[in-house]
Amino acid sequence: MTLKNKLAELTDEEVIKEFQDNNTIEAYEILVKRFKDPLTNFVYRFVGDKDVSTDIVQDTMIKFYLNKDSYKSFAKFSTWIYTIAGNLAKNELKRRKRRTVLSIHNNDDDNFLQIEDKKFISPDRAADNEMKASIIQKALMKVKEVYREVVILRDVQGMSYEEIAEITGLSIGTVKSRINRGRNQLQKLLKNIYKE
Amino acid sequence: MGKELYNNKSSIEKILGDLPKIGAPDNFELNLMTKIKNENFGNSLNEPTAKSKFSWIFAPAAVVAVSVVILFFVFDFQTAEPENLLMLDPETRAELTSGLEKNRDRALSNPGVSDYAEKEVGKSERSISEKKAKENVKGGIGGNISGGGITSAKPYKKVLPYNDKDAIDLDNYLTEGSRSNAANNRALIVGGGNYNSGFDGFMVQKNDVQLLEALKAKMDSLYYALKDSLNNSAPNN
The missing domain is CATH 1.10.1740.10 (RNA polymerase sigma factor, region 2, helix turn helix motif)
Structure with a gap:
């Protein structure tokens, strides 16, 4: 070995x-x-x-x-x-x-969506997924920085509240409330984007 | 893409969780190890400087300090600079002090004042000379200590505004070296042999009228001040 x-x-x-x-x-x-x-x-x-x-x-x-x-x-x-x-x-x-x-x-909008998906998906589905991911990423970037970090750590990375509190140096209560606010902001943004 | 997907909060967690995972590029490790091998750390060595959160508080203080410095240089607050006797050139100072001594002597010669003044002045002179003597003995400076006082080994030499080395014999120059003492000969300017022309030579002297007047006024004021003080402090007979 x-x-x-x-x-x-x-x-x-x-x-x-x-x-x-x-x-x-x-x-x-x-x-x-x-x-x-x-x-x-x-x-x-x-x-x-x-x-x-x-x-x-x-x-x-x-x-x-x-x-x-x-x-x-x-x-x-x-x-x-x-x-x-x-x-x-x-x-x-x-x-x-x-x-x-x-x-x-401000060319921020040009920087979105560079996704690597190695799994084979049919072109139609792939395009649909890509579009979804693009919309979500766009919305995520509009969420306040302090909320975005904790939402990503929780919902994208799947970390526990304790781990997030340790990474960010915040209390667990603050982490929870920030996650909640971040999710709310994201929900509003996604609704608006859908309307467009 | 259903509208209900974005209306439910629990679905937000789901869609975020379902986002495609972005991975590092294939050459990530190779690049990293190359950097480490070559010690090409770029900006990673420089720790981000922790800026003080309260640095903006000091901004007004800094502005005030800079303004004060600028005002100090722009406006001259010291309009009337008092004249310092010690800052005068040696010649003027010597003249002034000799004038003061004369004034003092004159004042002391006044009947009724002399006894008391002599006592006081003598006391102070003695203490100063004793102090000087002590210092000179300590420092090893040449000087003759006699009695209670000290006589300076090197008296003050008046510096004349011309140089002997550069001086020329005017009589010699005018007669082109054939100078004679004969009375019917051409008049001598400087003189030669036993003949004294009474002519002191040329010396250009710049007289600063304002300075002279200022010094005169100062001397007068000092003289009167000394006279007054001596008159006031003298015991009434």
């Missing part, structure tokens, strides 16, 4: 401990493999741009590599890495806001 196979059977926390203690690059690679897709999905839904989300996840992984010792074992590794990715995504949105204020044209 190779080292990589052995490590693959361990939990996230055990793998990062191996990386912290022995600087085992294989351990790092395993964690990258485990989290690259969920993080990309989360960041993409949050910022709405595939290339940007890929860059953010790369930066997240580099930060993780450089600051591995700042992870403390009492926290879940997933919440730690999601916090880093979330903060980087928020920074990107701030930067984008500044750029939007400075530029005359």
